[in-house]
Amino acid sequence: MDVGVSTASFYPDALTEQSIPLIRDLGAKKIEVFLGSFSEYEEDYCSQLRDIIDENGLSVYSVHVLGTQFEPQFFSLTERQRNDSRNLYLKVFKCANILGAKVYVFHGPPVRGSVKPSIDFNRIGPICDELAYLAGDHGLKFSWENVSWCWYSYPEFPDRLLEHTKSENIFFTFDIKQAMQTGHDPMDFLDRMGKRLINIHAIDYDDKKELTLPGRGIFDFYSLAQKLKTINYDGPIFLEVYRGNYEDYSDLKESMDFLREIFDS
Numbered sequence: 001m002d003v004g005v006s007t008a009s010f011y012p013d014a015l016t017e018q019s020i021p022l023i024r025d026l027g028a029k030k031i032e033v034f035l036g037s038f039s040e041y042e043e044d045y046c047s048q049l050r051d052i053i054d055e056n057g058l059s060v061y062s063v064h065v066l067g068t069q070f071e072p073q074f075f076s077l078t079e080r081q082r083n084d085s086r087n088l089y090l091k092v093f094k095c096a097n098i099l100g101a102k103v104y105v106f107h108g109p110p111v112r113g114s115v116k117p118s119i120d121f122n123r124i125g126p127i128c129d130e131l132a133y134l135a136g137d138h139g140l141k142f143s144w145e146n147v148s149w150c151w152y153s154y155p156e157f158p159d160r161l162l163e164h165t166k167s168e169n170i171f172f173t174f175d176i177k178q179a180m181q182t183g184h185d186p187m188d189f190l191d192r193m194g195k196r197l198i199n200i201h202a203i204d205y206d207d208k209k210e211l212t213l214p215g216r217g218i219f220d221f222y223s224l225a226q227k228l229k230t231i232n233y234d235g236p237i238f239l240e241v242y243r244g245n246y247e248d249y250s251d252l253k254e255s256m257d258f259l260r261e262i263f264d265s
Contacts, residue, residue, distance in 0.1 A: 125164030
């Protein structure tokens with residue numbers, strides 16, 4: 001397994017393009033690019049970003065966006081809102097192609113409070129199929145990430161979604177912190193993703209549920225590695241942390257080395 005880094009780990013200290021040489025210095029080769037603003041969805045910007053990525057010897061596996069900017073509107077009740085979101089979606093796909101990405105990471109609509117969302121899967125199923133087909137037409141895998149404050153906030157979500165969809169291009173991204181924040185056992189999310197797991201976001205947390213760097217908390221990464229072997233997972237695992245989780249970049253290097261020891265072997 002490749003151990004990579006998400007550019008989001010440097011927000012807000014470094015802009016997306018500024019994070020690339022920092023990631024190179026950590027020794028990573030594979031990255032997830034987090035495009036966080038509308039100006040970063042432009043082809044000219046992504047062409048320049050690709051040049052920087054190439055110059056630093058990195059490759060892009062996945063692209064993530066600030067989903068609240070347009071992803072929830074895919075499921076709006078008016079055609080105009082759905083079409084506008086679709087146009088942005090296609091715009092990001094072109095950028096993902098420029099960057100050489102293989103995966104689009106999706107958050108979906110947010111929910112209010114901690115209530116389990118009430119979702120009309122009969123209605124959203126065909127919409128998800130369309131999103132997945134459009135991604136596939138651009139050579140991308142559509143990967144829905146578990147997020148504590150979005151629809152995918154409980155382990156059984158993939159079961160319900162796949163019951164109401166037909167596309168074989170629907171996959172899942174496992175986010176450790178988001179799983180923990182739902183109150184469920186993170187491994188319950190992983191079990192439900194099964195063979196459709198194609199991406200992992202790594203962070204750790206302590207016994208008070210405070211987030212920290214992998215290797216400094218209580219999450220059992222060794223058990224995770226064993227479970228991944230049982231499903232023959234061969235995708236990457238990305239260090240995706242917040243700026244408040246470390247003091248300087250040497251802390252990130254230490255955490256990267258911890259993950260490599262477990263997953264690179």
